[in-house]
Amino acid sequence: MLETQELRKTFGTGKVALDRVSFAVRPGEMFGFVGANGAGKTTTMRIVMGVMQADSGEVRWKGAPLGFAERRQFGYMPEERGLYQKMRVADQIEYFGRLHGLSPAAARKAAGDLVERLGLTERTKDAVESLSLGNQQRVQLAVALVHDPDVLVLDEPFSGLDPLAVDALAEALRERARSGVPVIFSSHQLELVERLCDSVGIISAGRMVASGTVDELRAAEGRKLRVVVADPEPGWAQDLAGELTVEGGREVLVTQDDDDQRVLRAAMRAGRVEHFGVERPTLTEIFKEAVA
Numbered sequence: 174m175l176e177t178q179e180l181r182k183t184f185g186t187g188k189v190a191l192d193r194v195s196f197a198v199r200p201g202e203m204f205g206f207v208g209a210n211g212a213g214k215t216t217t218m219r220i221v222m223g224v225m226q227a228d229s230g231e232v233r234w235k236g237a238p239l240g241f242a243e244r245r246q247f248g249y250m251p252e253e254r255g256l257y258q259k260m261r262v263a264d265q266i267e268y269f270g271r272l273h274g275l276s277p278a279a280a281r282k283a284a285g286d287l288v289e290r291l292g293l294t295e296r297t298k299d300a301v302e303s304l305s306l307g308n309q310q311r312v313q314l315a316v317a318l319v320h321d322p323d324v325l326v327l328d329e330p331f332s333g334l335d336p337l338a339v340d341a342l343a344e345a346l347r348e349r350a351r352s353g354v355p356v357i358f359s360s361h362q363l364e365l366v367e368r369l370c371d372s373v374g375i376i377s378a379g380r381m382v383a384s385g386t387v388d389e390l391r392a393a394e395g396r397k398l399r400v401v402v403a404d405p406e407p408g409w410a411q412d413l414a415g416e417l418t419v420e421g422g423r424e425v426l427v428t429q430d431d432d433d434q435r436v437l438r439a440a441m442r443a444g445r446v447e448h449f450g451v452e453r454p455t456l457t458e459i460f461k462e463a464v465a
């Protein structure tokens with residue numbers, strides 16, 4: 174398991190970038206790290222990778238403090254990226270494999286496999302600078318995967334990608350997770366995070382404001398009922414706590430009232446009930462509420 178415990182980081186100006194950030198990612202788990210711009214995702218991932226030091230707190234791997242040797246077995250896609258623009262695709266992946274300690278033959282084999290799996294076969298001999306953003310991102314992912322890492326840490330790996338490239342990358346990450354690797358990635362694409370991740374951490378102004386599976390985060394929000402009534406009598410919902418909106422000739426009530434039968438009776442008295450059910454908030458809605 175990879176854990177951060179109470180990470181704290183301030184920058185020179187006295188700005189608190191991270192305030193006791195803790196989370197845990199189990200083997201095989203995909204952890205989506207979400208937060209507004211400047212919330213602290215990159216800083217946290219840099220600390221996990223040892224690129225930056227925390228003022229206090231600890232990063233632990235398999236129950237012990239994380240050191241250089243263990244980090245060498247991690248795969249990292251930094252926000253600033255980090256490819257040699259003039260180097261050819263296959264050579265580059267192989268080179269990074271060597272940097273992570275693979276033998277020349279193993280690095281060549283791993284590079285060949287990844288080129289094929291990530292759909293880069295046609296581009297193996299091209300310089301990175303001649304590739305589209307999406308293909309550069311694929312190379313960047315290959316570089317993070319080449320040494321068969323124990324943990325994957327990826328800073329916005331999906332940003333700027335077309336839907337096909339998103340699917341290719343998502344599948345590559347899923348595959349790694351299935352093999353037991355903890356995968357952490359940050360993203361602003363909340364639908365994607367909801368679709369891909371086993372668990373999610375929401376960070377706001379340097380603090381983890383919520384974490385858990387999307388279902389757990391939903392449960393923490395409390396159950397909400399959504400009722401749609403066509404042509405209702407005015408004032409029908411005045412005794413029911415909740416938010417009432419008008420959409421065309423319909424009124425939509427979203428309420429946390431526990432007594433669903435009472436709500437249903439009131440709605441049926443008021444008009445034609447077109448919808449009555451428990452609302453399942455999306456991650457986007459959960460996120461907005463958590464950071465509000």
Ligand SMILES: Nc1ncnc2c1ncn2[C@@H]1O[C@H](COP(=O)(O)OP(=O)(O)OP(=O)(O)O)[C@@H](O)[C@H]1O
Pocket residue numbers: 184185188190208209210211212213214215216217
């Ligand atoms: N080297 C630095 N010096 C000073 N302040 C910094 C430095 N790096 C980050 N910060 C500040 O720390 C806070 C957290 O930044 P961070 O880059 O971790 O956010 P983020 O969640 O990754 O944002 P984004 O989604 O925009 O990438 C921000 O207020 C940022 O301005």
